[in-house]
Amino acid sequence: MKNALAIKHLYKTYSNGVHALHDINFSVETGDFFGLLGPNGAGKSTTIGIITSLVSKTSGDIKIMGYDLQKQPRKTKRCIGLVPQEFNFNIFETTNQILINQAGYYGIPYKLAEKKARYYLERMDLWEQRDRAPRVLSGGMKRRLMIARALIHEPQLLILDEPTAGVDVELRHTLWDFLEEINHNGTTIILTTHYLEEAESLCKNIAIINRGKIIEHLPKAKLLNQLKQETFVLYLKNPLHSPLLGSPFQFETTDPHTLDVTIKNETNLNEIFQYLSEHQILVSSMKNKKNRLEELFLNLTGTNDGN
Amino acid sequence: MEINSIALITLLRKETTRFFRIWPQTLLPPVITITLYFILFGKLVGSQIQAINGHSYMQFIAPGLIMMSIITNAYGNVVASFFSLRFQKSIEELLIAPLSNWVILLGFTFGGILRGLTVGCLVSIIALFFTHLKIQHFFIFFISLFFTSAFFSLAGFTNALFAKKFDDISIIPSFILTPLIYLGGVFYSLAQLPVFWQTFSKFNPLLYMINTFRYSIIGISDINVLMALILIVTGTVLLFLINLYLLNKGVGLKS
Ligand SMILES: Nc1ncnc2c1ncn2[C@@H]1O[C@H](COP(=O)(O)OP(=O)(O)OP(=O)(O)O)[C@@H](O)[C@H]1O
Ligand SMILES: [Mg+2]
Secondary structure, three states: OOEEEEEEEEEEEOOOOOEEEEEEEEEEEOOOEEEEEOOOOOOHHHHHHHHOOOOOOOEEEEEEOOEEOOOOHHHHHHHEEEEOOOOOOOOOOOHHHHHHHHHHHOOOOHHHHHHHHHHHHHHOOOHHHOOOOHHHOOHHHHHHHHHHHHHOOOOOEEEEEOOOOOOOHHHHHHHHHHHHHHHHOOOEEEEEEOOHHHHHHHOOEEEEEEOOEEEEEEEHHHHHHOOOEEEEEEEEOOOOOOOOOOOOOEEEEEEOOEEEEEEEOOOOHHHHHHHHHHOOOOEEEEEEOOOHHHHHHHHHOOOOOOO | OHHHHHHHHHHHHHHHHHHHHOHHHHOHHHHHHHHHHHHHHHHHHHHHOOOEOOEOHHHHHHHHHHHHHHHHHHHHHHHHHHHHHHHHOOOHHHHOOOOOHHHHHHHHHHHHHHHHHHHHHHHHHHHHHHOOOOOOOHHHHHHHHHHHHHHHHHHHHHHHHHOOOOOHHHHHHHHHHHHHHHOOOOOOOHHHOOHHHHHHHOOOHHHHHHHHHHHHHHOOOOOOHHHHHHHHHHHHHHHHHHHHHHHHHOOOOOO
16 A cells, blocks of 8 residues: 655754654555654654654655655645644634635635635534634634644645643544544544553554654554553452462452452463452452553553563 | 645735734824824924925925835834744744745735835825825836835845744834934935935935935935835845745744
8 A cells, every 4th residue: 555654764853952853764554543652752743843844854754645755845745734732823813714724825715715614613613613713712622623724625644743632531532533534534644642542542553652763663453462461450349358379360459359460461361250250259340450552652661660 | 836826815815914903003003103203393393494405394204204104014014923923833834834935925025015005005195184295207106115115024024034032023123124214314315414424324225215215206316216226126136035045944934
């Protein structure tokens, strides 16, 4: 399949001497829903800035939809829609004007731009806000406005830099559904996020960036397979008074009603329940101790406290 | 190309909407200032001053005052508008879009020209209450109007590109532009100055712009008008190219 984005040997050193990116290489296929994960300051926004012509690169090659970013900047720009990390509205314009103007910069004539603006404002549940300035909108409304603005020219590649930061649970799920829908309809999506749950439920492929380097780049399923062990929290029906000595499993009791069990990936969960049944221990519910991706992420970026 | 022409129209619409929307800040002050000038200098002080080359003092200062409003408003429009886009980061809306840099530059320049000319029309109407003015050289009038306002719009653009804080966009207008305008012969003819100051004034580009414009209306000038026109047009083209170069390099825009 054709690549929507291909980055080769990308380096970036800011004028203050910060080496933000150090030999970044990765590509994203058309139709992908791609997650770029990394801790604060890893270089996610810098990478996105370079792809969208907002930051100048120090060296490296970037191709977007087959066009060279350096040689055909206007062709690449047409393909991309950007939802930046920080709000960057002109606070004196109304939401409707913002969308119509943005459409204009992409060469969409006024009448058509008006129609598109209406469509996306309605889609993002902002039509009522059309004559208001962004400064009087709520944080969630501003996020939605940025998404509407990024889609106004129907880009083939939509890039979102932490689109759900500061967004409540309900809206987050609405946005997820929306993004899945447009991805399903053919838009390639690249997303950065701090919510690993978000990447786990949305992304098909994931790259992990840390200190300006890509340290992992795999399909999500394979990435999750890398986790050699997992910890589950079991909630017990009856309190447990004595520790489970001599069991073949790695149990740990935090309080009499909860039991942590850490198991290898190849272990069959049934064996654990069989063992517990034999010891008359009734489990009322269970959950993953950590989000799996989160655990992996912490291991890879070396920020795990080591359990 | 299609994208560029639509983007240019969009920018122009955005820029004109802006200064019309905030008219109490953009259009009203120059009208009030110019009315005061006419009353104080033209009527009260001017009545004591003898005619210059057969023109009343009021008639002599009117073209200079009109040009002064055009220059400060063209400059002020671009410097304020473009800097506030940079400051709010909404300039990113333009930087990510597929329009060429010369379109961005032209858009803001024409925005400045339009504000300058709008203010120019308003203050000319005021001027006509105090004196009568009749354009004598139409061609020079239009060339001088267009290029002078374009030159200062472009200068405002450069200022906005380099400015880091709001102070930086008022320093140049108050400490450089205004003195140069006052010393550029708005209120006096060069011949009235001692020889040393006459020579000194010749280094002030504003002298050429104001005199050319005055010549096109009342037909008198302290300097060679043809040379002045060449200077103004060349300066504008040069400033356009410098700004385009800065934009292409991403100065003040890309980190
Ligand atoms: N304009 C800039 N000038 C100098 N250094 C910068 C600039 N922008 C970012 N940096 C530095 O580059 C590094 C990468 O920053 P970047 O914003 O790309 O990280 P990020 O992964 O997006 O982080 P976050 O999750 O916090 O948004 C950081 O060390 C940051 O301090
Ligand atoms: Mg970031």
